[in-house]
Amino acid sequence: MTVQVEGNSICTVFYFWEATMETRNISIRITTPSEAERLSRIQKAAFKPLYEKYHDEGNPYLRGPEDILRRLNKCNRHYTILCDGEIVGGIFYRLYGRRSPSDEIGDGEYYLSRIYIHPDYQNKGIARKAIFLCEKEFPDARFYFVDFPEDMDKNRRCYQGAGYCDIGVRERWSEDAPVLAVFQKTVSNVFTPTEVTLPLIYEVEKDELRECLSVIHQSFKTAADSFGLTRENCPRHTSFIPLSFLESQMNWGWHMYALYAGKKIIGYMSLSKEGDGIFELHNLAVLPEYRHKGFGKLLLDHAKDKVKSLGGKTIKVGIIEESAVLKGWYIANGFVHTGTKKFDHLPFTSGYLERSV
Numbered sequence: 001m002t003v004q005v006e007g008n009s010i011c012t013v014f015y016f017w018e019a020t021m022e023t024r025n026i027s028i029r030i031t032t033p034s035e036a037e038r039l040s041r042i043q044k045a046a047f048k049p050l051y052e053k054y055h056d057e058g059n060p061y062l063r064g065p066e067d068i069l070r071r072l073n074k075c076n077r078h079y080t081i082l083c084d085g086e087i088v089g090g091i092f093y094r095l096y097g098r099r100s101p102s103d104e105i106g107d108g109e110y111y112l113s114r115i116y117i118h119p120d121y122q123n124k125g126i127a128r129k130a131i132f133l134c135e136k137e138f139p140d141a142r143f144y145f146v147d148f149p150e151d152m153d154k155n156r157r158c159y160q161g162a163g164y165c166d167i168g169v170r171e172r173w174s175e176d177a178p179v180l181a182v183f184q185k186t187v188s189n190v191f192t193p194t195e196v197t198l199p200l201i202y203e204v205e206k207d208e209l210r211e212c213l214s215v216i217h218q219s220f221k222t223a224a225d226s227f228g229l230t231r232e233n234c235p236r237h238t239s240f241i242p243l244s245f246l247e248s249q250m251n252w253g254w255h256m257y258a259l260y261a262g263k264k265i266i267g268y269m270s271l272s273k274e275g276d277g278i279f280e281l282h283n284l285a286v287l288p289e290y291r292h293k294g295f296g297k298l299l300l301d302h303a304k305d306k307v308k309s310l311g312g313k314t315i316k317v318g319i320i321e322e323s324a325v326l327k328g329w330y331i332a333n334g335f336v337h338t339g340t341k342k343f344d345h346l347p348f349t350s351g352y353l354e355r356s357v
């Protein structure tokens with residue numbers, strides 16, 4: 001393309017770029033281990049000019065795929081950035097640990113640790129769009145932090161465009177590292193159920209059981225309400241279980257999983273081994289405001305994969321038999337109905353389903 005620098009043609013070129021970008025589809029997805037090699041090549045290309053300027057030993061230019069692979073865990077969120085379906089960069093947030101030499105990442109805080117876009121795709125607003133897309137995945141975020149060499153105007157403009165502000169703090173991770181400007185973005189604390197699309201499942205830690213219980217209670221309340229179940233007529237319904245139940249299950253070695261949108265738990269399920277090759281699924285739950293997005297199926301698929309990897313052959317589940325929609329959902333997900341039972345202490349019929357994995 002020939003750029004004419006006469007009259008208003010610079011404007012024309014600028015608008016041409018903007019218009020072209022408007023039509024481009026920028027998306028993110030959870031980074032998979034198989035993408036690490038490709039992303040590390042992009043990371044090298046993107047950070048080369050910075051390394052040539054600062055010669056700092058901590059520069060990502062000096063790192064390989066292992067540097068990306070070690071971010072793919074519960075403490076970080078690493079996303080692959082795509083432009084019209086083609087991988088053009090990566091971005092990752094740290095959820096726990098340090099966000100600067102002197103500060104820890106607190107509740108409701110996220111540290112945008114790194115973003116890199118292939119040089120051929122820079123200056124087109126892709127990073128900013130990727131940041132906005134990532135933020136939809138973190139419904140509990142109140143503050144975002146980012147840092148970058150204070151003399152890097154390009155980074156400053158990108159982060160300011162994404163809503164970050166200079167908070168006047170300057171930090172240095174080590175003697176040979178450049179001075180970093182720390183920017184912060186404050187999010188409204190009015191909670192709006194966000195457009196979470198990429199939650200992740202991880203094993204639950206002991207200190208998360210209380211949050212899991214709250215998710216179970218809120219989720220099963222909708223079932224209790226539809227069937228008129230109360231503490232009086234059905235004290236053992238899942239919507240009323242105490243924390244000690246989950247603590248005991250953890251002590252018995254049940255496999256307990258939560259569905260995380262950023263650091264917020266939005267879903268839950270557990271598995272217990274009941275016999276040779278048989279596992280039972282318990283307390284499958286998705287918070288009401290996150291339903292009908294396939295997250296229940298995500299947890300169900302994870303249960304299936306887990307049982308398979310543990311050498312199991314069958315998953316069983318018990319439901320409220322009268323819950324026709326739920327029963328239909330399990331059947332649509334490969335379960336078969338195996339029977340019913342009526343217990344004196346329960347004001348509904350118990351229904352049973354199972355599927356092989």
Ligand SMILES: CC(C)(COP(=O)(O)OP(=O)(O)OC[C@H]1O[C@@H](n2cnc3c(N)ncnc32)[C@H](O)[C@@H]1OP(=O)(O)O)[C@@H](O)C(=O)NCCC(=O)NCCS
Nearest residue numbers: 219220223284285286291292293294295296297325326329
């Ligand atoms: C069952 C549950 C985990 C499904 O979660 P989800 O994230 O909405 O599941 P998916 O998006 O994968 O599937 C949605 C489907 O669930 C089915 N479903 C199951 N129970 C339902 C209910 N009570 N009301 C509406 N849909 C229900 C529907 O077929 C729905 O289809 P739709 O989105 O086309 O309307 C969730 O409804 C829940 O937490 N319910 C309360 C607790 C419960 O009953 N758990 C099961 C114990 S055995």
